[in-house]
Amino acid sequence: MAKTLDDMKMVHEEEMQNYDRIQEAVTRVMHRHGCKIIQTPAFEEYDTYSRLFPQLKREMVKTIDTDGQVLVMRPDVTVPLVRTVAREYPDPHQLLKFGYVSTVFREFFGKSTHGKYFTQSGVEVLGDPTAECDGEVIVMALEFLESVGITDVRIDLGNVSYMHALFGSLGLQDEELALVKEYTARRNLVALKELVEALPVNCRQKEVLMEIPELFGECKETFRKAEAYCLNWNMKKAVQRLRDVYAYLDASGYGDKIQIDFGFNSHMGYYTDIVFKVYADGALYSLISGGRYDELASRFKVPRPACGFGMNMNLLYEYMEEAGLLEQHIPSCDLAIGYSKVDRHLVELLHRWRSEGYSVFGFSLQNRVVPGDYRICAMYRDGKFMIGNELVTEEEIKRRMEAV
Structure with missing residues (x-):
C-alpha cells in the first residue's frame, strides 16, 4: 500500500x-x-472547540464517552x-x-x-x-x-x-x-x-x-x-x-x-x-x-x-x-549471542550480564538476525564463544561491551 x-x-x-x-x-x-x-488532558469537550474554532470542526477527531457526551481528541x-x-x-x-x-x-x-x-x-x-x-x-x-x-x-x-x-x-x-x-x-x-x-x-x-x-x-x-x-x-x-x-x-x-x-x-x-x-x-x-x-x-x-x-x-x-541532521542509527543492544543449543551455563551468563546493566539478546541459529542491530554479535557452542573467526573468552566479550 x-x-x-x-x-x-x-x-x-x-x-x-x-x-x-x-x-x-x-x-x-x-x-x-x-x-x-x-x-x-487528551480529551476535550466538543462544544468548547466548536465554539472557539469553528474552522477546525472537520479536522477534529471525535468520540463519545460512556455518558454519551461528544468529545474531541486534543486538536490543540x-x-x-x-x-x-x-x-x-x-x-x-x-x-x-x-x-x-x-x-x-x-x-x-x-x-x-x-x-x-x-x-x-x-x-x-x-x-x-x-x-x-x-x-x-x-x-x-x-x-x-x-x-x-x-x-x-x-x-x-x-x-x-x-x-x-x-x-x-x-x-x-x-x-x-x-x-x-x-x-x-x-x-x-x-x-x-x-x-x-x-x-x-x-x-x-x-x-x-x-x-x-x-x-x-x-x-x-x-x-x-x-x-x-x-x-x-x-x-x-x-x-x-x-x-x-x-x-x-x-x-x-x-x-x-x-x-x-x-x-x-x-x-x-x-x-x-x-x-x-x-x-x-x-x-x-x-x-x-x-x-x-x-x-x-x-x-x-x-x-x-x-x-x-x-x-x-x-x-x-x-x-x-x-537536511542530513538526524543521527545515524545506534544499535540498542550491546550483545547478540547465537546458539545451536542452549545450556544452563549460557542462561546463567545471559542473566548475570543483564543484571549488570548490559543489554543482551540470545537467539537460536534457526533464526536470522541483522548484525547491524547489535554492537557485538557472537556465536556460542559447548561453552565457547566466537566473534567472526576469533575464539574469545567471556571476559573479552565483557571488556568489549564496556568499551562501547
Whole structure:
C-alpha cells in the first residue's frame, strides 16, 4: 500500500531514537528558561472547540464517552492548558511557565509526510503582559531549533492588533469584514482591490487596506511604512509593541534574522497581539508558530495575559532528515549471542550480564538476525564463544561491551 497514511505506519526504533534526542534537546531548553513540563488532558469537550474554532470542526477527531457526551481528541494544546490552569492556578497574577511534548490530533501535511495527528512541543507563559515576555518566548523557539542543529532561520514577526485596530475603525458589516480578513490573509490583491473599492469607507482607509497585504519586509523600512499608515492610536500602539519585541530579539543576537510582516495571521483565532513564524532554510512551511493571546483565559473565568508557541515535531523530523541532521542509527543492544543449543551455563551468563546493566539478546541459529542491530554479535557452542573467526573468552566479550 504505497499510499498508506502516516498514522497507519509503524514508527521504527531508529526514528524513535531520533525523536527521543529531539525531545531531550528541546526539554533542556524549556528547563533552562524555568519552564515546568506538563501534560494536558487528551480529551476535550466538543462544544468548547466548536465554539472557539469553528474552522477546525472537520479536522477534529471525535468520540463519545460512556455518558454519551461528544468529545474531541486534543486538536490543540493551548486551550486545554489555559482551561486547566484556570482551575488549578486561580491567582491571575501568578507567573506560570509551562513546556510540553504532546500528541495533537489534527491533520498535517509536509513535503513528503502527512497524517491525522502529530507530536507537538511548545511553551506557554501565563501572567506576564510585557514585550520582554514575547521576546523570551521567541528566543526559546529559536533555541529549540538551535538545540537540534538548525541555525539558518528566518523569523516572520507581526502584530494582529494592528489590523484589528484598523478593522475596528471601519464600521463594516460582519460579512464585509470577513471577506476583507480572508483576502488580506491570502494576500489576494485582485479580489481585495475589487472589494475595497465597493466598501463604504473613505479614500485614506481604502489606501491603507490595500497596503496591508504588502506591509512586510526589512525591519526599518517596514516600521516606517506601518507608522505612516496608522489611522488611530491603537495602530500606533501595535507598531510600538512590535518595535519593543524586535529590540529584545536584536539584543539577543537575532536581529538580522527578522522580517516584519503586518499582514499575516494564524488559523488559530485566539491571538490578540504579537504573532510569529519561524522558517528554516529550504523548508516549504514554518517549523514553529505562536504569539500572544491575552483574551483566551477570560473565557475560563480567570483572565490573564499569555504568550506561547508550538512546533510540529513530525515536520521538524522531515526537515532534519532531508537536511542530513538526524543521527545515524545506534544499535540498542550491546550483545547478540547465537546458539545451536542452549545450556544452563549460557542462561546463567545471559542473566548475570543483564543484571549488570548490559543489554543482551540470545537467539537460536534457526533464526536470522541483522548484525547491524547489535554492537557485538557472537556465536556460542559447548561453552565457547566466537566473534567472526576469533575464539574469545567471556571476559573479552565483557571488556568489549564496556568499551562501547
